[in-house]
Amino acid sequence: MLSLRPDVVGPTVAAELSQLDSSVTADEASVVIGTVENELGAPVNDLFASFSPEPLASASVAQVHSATLSDGTEVVVKVIHHGADVRAREDLEIITALAHLWQHNDPGAQQYRPVQIAQEFSTMLRDAVDMRVELANLRTFRDKLSHHEDLYVPQPYEELCSGRVLTMTRVKGTPLRDAKAIQGSGWKVEDLTNKVVSVYFEMIFEHGTFHADPQPGNLMVMPGRKLALLDFGDIGRFTPARREQMEWIVLALGFQDAEAFANILIEIANPPPSTDIAQLRADLGGWFDRHISVGVGQIDIPALVNQAMDLLHHYGLVLPGDFMLLVRVLLQLQGLSSAVGVGLNIEELMSPYVRRIMLSYLNPRRIAREFASSGLRWRRLVKSLPDDLSELIKGVRQGTMTVNFSIHDPDRLTDNVVDGLISAAALLSSAQLISRETPPKVAGISVPGAVVAGIGAATWIRAANRRREGFSLVSSVRNVAKLGGRASKKRREALKDHTAGD
Numbered sequence: 001m002l003s004l005r006p007d008v009v010g011p012t013v014a015a016e017l018s019q020l021d022s023s024v025t026a027d028e029a030s031v032v033i034g035t036v037e038n039e040l041g042a043p044v045n046d047l048f049a050s051f052s053p054e055p056l057a058s059a060s061v062a063q064v065h066s067a068t069l070s071d072g073t074e075v076v077v078k079v080i081h082h083g084a085d086v087r088a089r090e091d092l093e094i095i096t097a098l099a100h101l102w103q104h105n106d107p108g109a110q111q112y113r114p115v116q117i118a119q120e121f122s123t124m125l126r127d128a129v130d131m132r133v134e135l136a137n138l139r140t141f142r143d144k145l146s147h148h149e150d151l152y153v154p155q156p157y158e159e160l161c162s163g164r165v166l167t168m169t170r171v172k173g174t175p176l177r178d179a180k181a182i183q184g185s186g187w188k189v190e191d192l193t194n195k196v197v198s199v200y201f202e203m204i205f206e207h208g209t210f211h212a213d214p215q216p217g218n219l220m221v222m223p224g225r226k227l228a229l230l231d232f233g234d235i236g237r238f239t240p241a242r243r244e245q246m247e248w249i250v251l252a253l254g255f256q257d258a259e260a261f262a263n264i265l266i267e268i269a270n271p272p273p274s275t276d277i278a279q280l281r282a283d284l285g286g287w288f289d290r291h292i293s294v295g296v297g298q299i300d301i302p303a304l305v306n307q308a309m310d311l312l313h314h315y316g317l318v319l320p321g322d323f324m325l326l327v328r329v330l331l332q333l334q335g336l337s338s339a340v341g342v343g344l345n346i347e348e349l350m351s352p353y354v355r356r357i358m359l360s361y362l363n364p365r366r367i368a369r370e371f372a373s374s375g376l377r378w379r380r381l382v383k384s385l386p387d388d389l390s391e392l393i394k395g396v397r398q399g400t401m402t403v404n405f406s407i408h409d410p411d412r413l414t415d416n417v418v419d420g421l422i423s424a425a426a427l428l429s430s431a432q433l434i435s436r437e438t439p440p441k442v443a444g445i446s447v448p449g450a451v452v453a454g455i456g457a458a459t460w461i462r463a464a465n466r467r468r469e470g471f472s473l474v475s476s477v478r479n480v481a482k483l484g485g486r487a488s489k490k491r492r493e494a495l496k497d498h499t500a501g502d
Helices: 009-019 027-040 084-105 107-112 115-127 131-145 189-207 240-255 258-269 277-292 302-314 321-339 347-359 364-398 411-437 447-469 472-502
Strands: 062-068 074-080 165-169 209-211 219-222 226-229 234-239
Touching: 027 074, 027 165, 027 219, 074 131, 084 107, 084 115, 107 115, 115 131, 115 321, 131 189, 131 209, 131 411, 165 411, 189 209, 189 240, 189 302, 189 347, 226 411, 240 258, 240 321, 240 347, 258 277, 277 302, 302 321, 411 447
Parallel strands: none
Antiparallel strands: 062 074, 074 165, 209 234, 219 226
C-alpha cells in the first residue's frame, strides 16, 4: 500500500517498497482440497472431473489450481490461503490502532492522515480476502466491456464460488511482456498497446470503475487476435465527485490550461490551512509548463509523476487513495508500452474523451439533471435549517459550543471602540455613584464614584493619545492615498476652471 503513496513516504522509499516480492509459499494440497470441500459443500471429485493438487501460481492472498468440469471445460480455481482472512483481520486491528495512536500523539502526523490510509488499506485487504467481491467484479466488467469483440474477461461459475473459492474459465495465452510475445498473435504491437490503453481510458472516464493492476501477467494475448484481462481482485472506483474532477483534469490537459490544472489538483489534495496556496499554485504551474505544455503526446510519465510527488511531499499534501491508485495504473501502462517498444501518444488517445466531456457538459439533460440535483440539496438545506439553528442556539446556551473570532485590525479600531465604551460606561456609572452619595465618602464625595470617574478619564486619555500618535503603516498608506486623491481632484478642478476661462 505504501509503495503507492510516494506522497506519504517519499519517492525513494516508495520505489524500494514497490520491488517487494508478492509471492508466498503455497498451501499443502490436502489443505487446499479441504478448503474447497468445506466451502462448496461436496467432495472435490464430485465438484470437478479433475483437480490438480499442484498450484499454477501462489500470490500473497490466494493460490490458483487448474481443474476440469464434467463437460470438459477447463477452469481455474482460486483458493484463499488457509488462515489468511483471520490474519488479515488481526493485522488490520493492529494497523488501525497504531494509526490512531500516531495521529493522536504526533501533531505533524495529521498532514499524512494515517487513520484515513489505514481505512483505505483495510477496505482493500478485506476485499482481497473475499472471493465474492472478485466474483461481483467479474460480472460487472463482463457486462461493461462486452461490446469489445477482441477483449475477453473470464466467465465465473457461480455455483462453484464462495467467500474463499472462485472458479472461472481458464485463459490460455501469452503474457504481454515484450514484442516477441505479440508476434504470431495477429496483433500489431502498436495496435495492441493502443487497445489496452483505450480500454483503460474507457473504464476510467466512462464507467468510473477500472481494473487496477495492468501488469503483464494480467494481460494475456490469446489466439485469434484476442486480448484477455485477468485478476479482478484489485479494482479502482471513483465517486461522482471524483469523476467530475477527473473530467476537469482531462480538459485542462487537453487545452493545456496550467491554472485550471493547478486549481483542480489543489482541490483534490485538500491542503492544510497553513499552506501558501499562491506559492503552491505557482509551483504547480511551473511543473505543468515543464511537463505538459511541451506537448501531451510526448509526456514522460515517470518523470512527471516523480517530480509531482516531490512537490506534493514538499508541501505536506496527501492525495486520496483512489487518485494514487490511478497514478499507479498510468505508470504501469507506460511501463508496459515501453517494454514492448511503443511510445504512447496520450494526446491522440485522450482527444476523443476531451470532445466527449465537452459535449456532455453542454448536454441539456446533464444541465437539467445537475440543476435538479442542486435544487434538491438546497431544499434539504432549507428544510433542516431551523432544526440546525435550534441545535446551535441550544449548544451556546448550554456552554457546549464556543465560537472563536480572529480580527485583523491594523489600525486598532477595535481597541478604540472598546476604550470608548469603557469611558462612556464609567462616566454614567460615576455620575450615578456620586449623585447617590454611595459610601464611603471623603469631603462629601463618593469614593467609588471618584475611582470609576478616574478609570473613565484614564481610558479616554489613552484612546486620544493612540489616535494622535499610534498610526499604523496601513493608516499611513491609506492617508497618503487619500491625500494623493484630493490633490489629483484639485488639479482636475483647476484645469477645468482654466479651460473654461480660455
